[in-house]
Amino acid sequence: MNAPTKSPPRKSESSRQIHPGSTTSKWEWVAAACGLLLVLGTLGYIVYYALTTEAKIPDITAEAIRTEPTRGGHVVQFRARNHSSTTAAGLQITGELRQGSSVVERSEITLDYLPPFSEREGGLIFQEDPARYELRIAPKAYREP
Amino acid sequence: MTTGAGSRANPGRERQFFIGLARAFAGSLIFALPMLMTMEMWWIGFWIDEWRLVILTLVLIPLLTVLSRFSGFKQTDGLVDGIVDAFVAIAAAAVMAIVVLFIFEVIRFGMPAREIIGKVALQTFPGSIGAMLARGQLSGEQQGSQDEEIAQDPSYPGELFLMGVGAIFIGLNVAPTEEIVLLSYMMGPWQVIALALLSLILMHAFVYAVNFPGQPQLAEDPGFWSLFMRFTVVGYAIVLLISAYLLWTFGRFEGADLEEVLGASIVLGFPGAIGAAAARLIL
CATH class of the missing domain: 4.10.280 (MYOD Basic-Helix-Loop-Helix Domain, subunit B)
Known part of the structure; x- marks a missing residue:
């Protein structure tokens, strides 16, 4: 030019x-x-x-925010947070209602994506009342995008 | 847009600029809307490799600067004017992307900056090309001026450049989607070769159609092979390179071998070839 x-x-x-x-x-x-x-x-x-920012493996935590009884069951709202700079795709989150060492009820969800340093919310639905048991929510698996 | 604008008083020139700016917003919206409403584009915005995003942004500036010669906000004869045009187009596209993505809740307050910037920067690429094209395309009354002449009768490299822009124009709409790679998996090697041949045939049909009727172009018939080799084959090579670049930028080649790379590039090259060949019709 x-x-x-x-x-x-x-x-x-x-x-x-x-x-x-x-x-x-x-x-x-x-x-x-x-x-x-x-x-x-x-x-x-x-x-x-x-x-x-170092590229690492996803560092994910999941925690329950609140529980609400609905007609379809007890909804446990949770928040998943990615503390790393790596995206987790197909992130699987499971919630368990436990009594001692036995699992009374289990609920699962897959989040499409959890971008770096961000959070997403979702709900797990249980038929049993989570208040009566020990509630455990944890990330289980992901794949790279 | 017209050459006479320079000698006119300031208000007129400014008025013209604001009209041009409005066109830029309209153009960036028209061009980028399919991508603004494509979820892969949002996702790629946060998972895209940082350096590829940097390269994409750096590629955009010379691309727009050269493009401004063909369809700028006004007749641009200087490099500085072209660069100014390029950044105006980027500004318009970025503002448009921020507003639309915010309304869509694709970007929200409280999101990490990396995610917001990634999403907006990615959308700014198609948006700013649309903004730049719109200044030429939507500017009804100014058509027929010198702009038109440059756009209608560019040099050979200019012609190839416009083909490349045409390939980006159409190819970007589908490049981020997962269907491109999926199609290349579904198709066998013969289907891929057939698609490449079909792309070439269709491309040549367009090149032939655009080169002849209603255009006082060449005095003599350039001949089939000349036209085929100089425009169709070279154009298709450019299309494939652009397709491969876009797919690489969008992270579609992770862990892929050469066969997968070629297959996906040929699949994306199909719409790209149509866009490239029809560039003179649509741009």
Whole structure:
């Protein structure tokens, strides 16, 4: 491309003045500056992220938030949180109602994705009342996306 | 858009710019909407390899700058104008992506920055191409000016560049989906070869159709082989390279061997070839 034919607009950027011959309006420079900031911000953050965050295996916790009796059973809302920079796909979460060493009831769910450092909520439904047993919610398996 | 805009007073020029900006938003929405509503695009936004996202963003800037020559916000004859156009298109596309993804609740407050930035940056790629194209495409009254001439009769490299943009234009709509890789698994080697041949035949039909009627192009018939080798075959090679690049960027080649890479590229190359060959019609 014919590079240096348009040097006047370059000057007008710094001084915010439009030369009579320039076809670039003041607002165009403003919009372009916004675009440049967005690109630099994105690149800066992503590069920083890539350099500072180690790719590891997913580090996932799951915890019950609350239990609510419904017509279809007792809904246990849970929150799964990924503490790592690796995405877990097809994340399987199981909830168990235990009495001593025996499992009274088990419920399972598969979350499509749990992105890095993010959390997703869901519900496990039990026919038995979780309040009467020991409730255990744990991540069981995932695959790489 | 017109060359006379430069000599006009500031308000007129600014008015023109805002009209162009509105077109950019419209164009980015038209072009990116299928991808904004594709769940793979959201997912790829957070699992995409950081360096591939960086490369994609860096590729976008020269792509838009060159594209602005063909369909810019105004007639761009300088490199600086082209770059300014490119960043305006990026700004419009990014704002559009943020607004739409936020309304869709694909991005929310409280999400990690990496996830939000990944999703928005990924959508900005198609969006900004749409924004850039729209300034030429939707600008009804200005058509017929010098823009049109450049777009209608580009040089040979320009022609190939437009084919590449056409391939991206159509290919991006399906590139992120899982169907591309799935199809390549479902198809046997002969079907893949048949698809490649069909792509070439259809592509040549388009190239032939676009090159002749209603266009005072070449005085003499360039001949079948000349047209076939210079546009169809070279164009298809570009299509396959772009397909492979998009699939690699979207992480579809993880653990794949050469056969899988070629198969998926040929499958994505099918819509890409149509887009490339029809570039002169649709862009």
